[in-house]
Amino acid sequence: MPNFVKKIDHIALVVDDIDEALAFWRDALGLPLSHMEDVPSEHSLVAFLPAKESEVELVEPTDEDSGVARFLRKRGPGMHHICFEVYDIEETMAHLRSQGIQLINEEPEIGTGGKKIAFIHPKSTKGVLVELYELTGEEPNIRLARARELAEQVRTSSQNAAASVRAAVSDYVRRLRNGDKNEED
Numbered sequence: 128m129p130n131f132v133k134k135i136d137h138i139a140l141v142v143d144d145i146d147e148a149l150a151f152w153r154d155a156l157g158l159p160l161s162h163m164e165d166v167p168s169e170h171s172l173v174a175f176l177p178a179k180e181s182e183v184e185l186v187e188p189t190d191e192d193s194g195v196a197r198f199l200r201k202r203g204p205g206m207h208h209i210c211f212e213v214y215d216i217e218e219t220m221a222h223l224r225s226q227g228i229q230l231i232n233e234e235p236e237i238g239t240g241g242k243k244i245a246f247i248h249p250k251s252t253k254g255v256l257v258e259l260y261e262l263t264g265e266e267p268n269i270r271l272a273r274a275r276e277l278a279e280q281v282r283t284s285s286q287n288a289a290a291s292v293r294a295a296v297s298d299y300v301r302r303l304r305n306g307d308k309n310e311e312d
Contacts, residue, residue: 131219133212136260137175137182141199141207145174145187148204152176152183165277166239171195173239208246208256216243216261223247241265 142148145163153160158176165172170193174185186207188196198207213219216235223230231246238244238260247257 129222131213131215131222133214135181136210136212137184138209139173139184139186139207139258140205141195141202142185142187142204143199145172145185148185148187149174152185158183162274163277164239164274165189165280168236168238169193169195208258210258210260213259213261216245216259219259220245227251235261237263237265241268 140148149160152158152174153176158178161175161177161182163172163174169186170188170190172187172189174187176183176185186195188199190196195207220230220232220235228251229248231248232244235243235245241263242260243263244258244260247259249256
């Protein structure tokens with residue numbers, strides 16, 4: 128019997144608030160947070176917490192109409208899927224099709240970090256959504272680009288917040304200098 132699976136790569140958990148979830152997974156349980164990624168194709172923000180050879184991924188939807196958001200509304204926070212790294216995703220998918228297994232994806236897609244991914248429908252697995260993935264050579268470059276994009280978003284948000292504070296302080300000082308005591312602080 129052929130073996131297509133290298134290892135369990137990660138378990139993905141859907142959460143409604145990543146910061147609240149990190150209070151348990153990182154702060155209480157002690158799993159380190161390696162990084163976070165905005166994944167526009169999945170309309171989600173993902174926190175990656177390595178655990179030796181595997182990871183726990185916390186997935187928060189960023190769009191109320193996304194599949195992850197629908198899953199969260201229907202089932203609440205909890206396990207979303209288990210992911211297996213495979214040697215050859217196309218070969219694995221062909222074998223599964225030949226076994227009558229229902230795949231969600233007809234062809235592999237490019238997922239977080241540039242991995243080739245595909246999902247197996249829970250109807251074929253007795254209720255568990257299963258992700259398959261194969262590493263590609265582009266993964267390090269894509270992860271770096273996404274990390275830079277997220278850092279830029281944080282930097283821009285911080286600059287906007289700082290500008291708002293400066294404007295409020297300037298306005299307050301101007302009102303004090305003008306002796307305008309009738310306005311509320």
